[in-house]
Amino acid sequence: MPQLILVPGKERSVFRRHPWLFAGSVERLIGQARPGDTVEVVAGSQVLGKAAWSPASQIRARMWSFDAAETIDDVFFKRRVAAAVARRATLPSLVGQSGLRLIHAESDGLPGVIADRYGDLVVLQLTSAGAEKWRSAIAGALAKATGCSRIYERSDSEVRSLEGLEPRTGWLYGSPVEEAVVIDEHGIRMGIDFVAGHKTGFYLDQRDNRRLLGQLAGGRRVLNCFCYTGGFSLQALAGGAAKVESVDSSEPALAQARTNLALNPQLDAARADWRCANVFDELRRLRAAGERFDLIVLDPPKFAPSASHAERAARAYKDINLHGFRLLSPGGLLMTYSCSGGVGLELFQKIVAGAALDAGRDARIVQRLQGAADHPVALAFPEGEYLKGLLVEVS
Ligand code: SAH
Numbered sequence: 001m002p003q004l005i006l007v008p009g010k011e012r013s014v015f016r017r018h019p020w021l022f023a024g025s026v027e028r029l030i031g032q033a034r035p036g037d038t039v040e041v042v043a044g045s046q047v048l049g050k051a052a053w054s055p056a057s058q059i060r061a062r063m064w065s066f067d068a069a070e071t072i073d074d075v076f077f078k079r080r081v082a083a084a085v086a087r088r089a090t091l092p093s094l095v096g097q098s099g100l101r102l103i104h105a106e107s108d109g110l111p112g113v114i115a116d117r118y119g120d121l122v123v124l125q126l127t128s129a130g131a132e133k134w135r136s137a138i139a140g141a142l143a144k145a146t147g148c149s150r151i152y153e154r155s156d157s158e159v160r161s162l163e164g165l166e167p168r169t170g171w172l173y174g175s176p177v178e179e180a181v182v183i184d185e186h187g188i189r190m191g192i193d194f195v196a197g198h199k200t201g202f203y204l205d206q207r208d209n210r211r212l213l214g215q216l217a218g219g220r221r222v223l224n225c226f227c228y229t230g231g232f233s234l235q236a237l238a239g240g241a242a243k244v245e246s247v248d249s250s251e252p253a254l255a256q257a258r259t260n261l262a263l264n265p266q267l268d269a270a271r272a273d274w275r276c277a278n279v280f281d282e283l284r285r286l287r288a289a290g291e292r293f294d295l296i297v298l299d300p301p302k303f304a305p306s307a308s309h310a311e312r313a314a315r316a317y318k319d320i321n322l323h324g325f326r327l328l329s330p331g332g333l334l335m336t337y338s339c340s341g342g343v344g345l346e347l348f349q350k351i352v353a354g355a356a357l358d359a360g361r362d363a364r365i366v367q368r369l370q371g372a373a374d375h376p377v378a379l380a381f382p383e384g385e386y387l388k389g390l391l392v393e394v395s
Helices: 011-015 074-088 129-133 135-146 158-163 204-216 231-238 251-262 279-288 307-327 345-359
Strands: 003-006 020-022 026-030 038-043 046-053 059-065 099-104 113-118 121-126 150-155 168-173 181-185 188-192 221-225 243-248 272-276 293-298 328-338 363-370 388-394
Touching: 003 046, 011 020, 011 038, 011 046, 038 059, 046 129, 074 099, 074 135, 099 135, 099 181, 099 204, 113 135, 121 135, 129 135, 135 150, 135 168, 188 231, 188 251, 204 231, 204 293, 204 328, 204 363, 204 388, 221 231, 221 279, 221 307, 231 243, 231 251, 243 251, 243 279, 251 272, 279 307, 293 307, 307 328, 307 345, 328 363, 345 363, 345 388
Parallel strands: 003 038, 121 150, 221 243, 221 293, 243 272, 293 328
Antiparallel strands: 003 026, 020 059, 038 046, 046 059, 099 113, 113 121, 150 168, 181 188, 328 388, 363 388
16 A cells, blocks of 8 residues: 655644645655555554545545554445444434435545435535545445435535546436425425535535524514525524515525425415625615614625635625624624634634624624534534634624
């Protein structure tokens, strides 16, 4: 097996069980390895574990195992996949969910592997050279561990290009689904466009936060910014909101949102309003029109994929939060998020505090928010913590 020799001192992150080995940590490779091949990770004369080699990426290798004796083969993937699936069956908030993230990459010991379950369908996304190499082993392990009859591949994330991988989508296992795929989320039916929707089709990470919004919405006038397919909006309607106005710049997302509303005839559709607009402009327009809301959700896309984008992202977060605060009625609530890995909780809180100050609003955090339990964060891998949110109440 090829050996990846670490630069002296760089073994420390491996001892801390961090799964990434950057180019600067690699002294040399002994032997031949193609992208995705398994290499032994060596410091001095000690083998520290096994990793997937990715010569095109700045993350030159990702650890599969910190056990030098562990073999990386089909059985290894069966074990890891089965463990990830089993772990979710022990968490009360996840039991019985028809939409569930089964594998959350590094934090489930499977770098570059994302698997989301929508009813009887699993959508698989592979984003690293190592994951790509073991594609059929992973798919086979998923079929076995879940009993699901179909797997669709959505390996079209842009990050694949960093690993020298082309996009790939299509049926990987089982026969194509003819009917619409619909999940139940806290009593609301949501259709999933797993072929053309964002990510694998849905933002499962916000599941618990959408329920919380429903619990807060009773009698309130709600503005849901960056609504995608309406997950927060429909929970707000179910929670008895007086009015729910939703904004997104994507027509296909809004079309799915309308379909989702129609899938839930128990909701009062007359209270829902969908608008295709740029949130940055729309917040200003609403302000100029003298509108006021009692509850505002800001769940924007990733403004800062990495720390190098943090400054520009900070300005964007500041802008929407400032305008959000200005639109809140006295006693109103702002539910605000960042899913940027490059913006940590501390920075995000500072930005939101600055926005409240500039808006002249006296405000307090009443709850911190994060992703659901099927999106765990390995303690050794703080980079896995991307979603952070604040529930803020204004005077
Ligand atoms: N809250 C959603 C997920 C939001 S994802 C849920 O619970 O499912 C971010 C959304 O922001 C996407 O739907 C994207 O189309 C939209 N978006 C991105 N930039 C935008 C902009 N400038 N104005 C309005 N919508 C935008």
